[in-house]
Amino acid sequence: MAGYHHGNLRDAILAGAVSVITRDGVAALSLRAVAADIGVSHTAFRRHFGSREGVLNALAVQGNLMLAEQLRGAAAAGEFIDVGVAYVRFALTNPGHFAVMFRSDLLDNDDPELISARAESLAPLRDGVRTLGAADVTAAEVAAWGVVHGVATLALNGTLAGALDGPLNARDQAADVEALARRALSLLQPPTNP
């Protein structure tokens, strides 16, 4: 298995890249370092991804497909608010992927695979919002997506933990953020008196 042909270099490179990005951010990603870790030459990735942008695109596609699956699962098991919480949970659980998925300045946004994967991941959230029966559907979609994306982003870059005094005290921060997201999302639901 350790010969000239790696056998599963594509996945190995993606996994290595995710690990680095999770730890140090995408700016610190060195494909040469990842390759050295795996034990291949510094240009081995080019056959599979073409360029650095290709690696990030593959990561973004993979992340969107993973997110889509999570959201579909949450939609099947619960209601709208669970889909929103699942969005935040995905971001906190897969920070390496999430850090790349929306960085259009680092990606080839015309890649059909990426476009398709993005549509797939967004669909469950939009469907969930529809069940709210809001008067302004577009506004509700934007509000829901905005809240979960904003909370996820702010939590990941540490701003949320730094700014809010009370509930975010390091230990089990992921669970706290999820709970916070749930409380925030519930404000979007029309007060339950029909």
Added chain:
Amino acid sequence: MAGYHHGNLRDAILAGAVSVITRDGVAALSLRAVAADIGVSHTAFRRHFGSREGVLNALAVQGNLMLAEQLRGAAAAGEFIDVGVAYVRFALTNPGHFAVMFRSDLLDNDDPELISARAESLAPLRDGVRTLGAADVTAAEVAAWGVVHGVATLALNGTLAGALDGPLNARDQAADVEALARRALSLLQPPTNP
């Protein structure tokens, strides 16, 4: 004025960097290119900023101070929802700054100047939320900040325009996003029947 001493190199570098980041993103920022544009050597910035991280920190501080001013102005002239819209407007008007302000992986987050500037920019938003009189104040803060930050982020990376079919048709996109943010924020206000 065009001698050995530039006179205002610090501001010139910041302006040049903002321009590049606005056009091509922070990953494409080359301090050497900025220096060449200005007409100084490629290490001239080190006296003023120390390192590349120093430049980005200065940009983040500047951005937060600008944002704080905008939000204070909106708070003085309007109510909570105007503060939220001003947040989105700032992001769309100053994408170069906004792209750096929350990138903790690129910044020295222990910089006292940055910490102070961040607190200053966040205060008006938190104060505005308080006027809503929500039962769960923390949830309202997170929801409000999350919505405006999420909408701004999604709009800036093009995801919002790509995903929503209706209202975002390129032309005058900034105004459209602002209007959308206002509609989304209004969902956070308890329906006006006391």
Added chain:
DNA sequence: CATCAATCTTGACAACGAAAAGTATCCACT
């Protein structure tokens, strides 16, 4: 067992951020 395409390596290149050491200009003090 001979090809041949797929996969990985080698070597070279330009661009980048960082660092050390040097040079020019300005300012304060006499």
Added chain:
DNA sequence: AGTGGATACTTTTCGTTGTCAAGATTGATG
């Protein structure tokens, strides 16, 4: 007026990075 020192910028060098062209190795197919 002139001089000493601090401030602002330059030059040179270094290690690292992504990219590219060309070559070496392997496994599958006939």
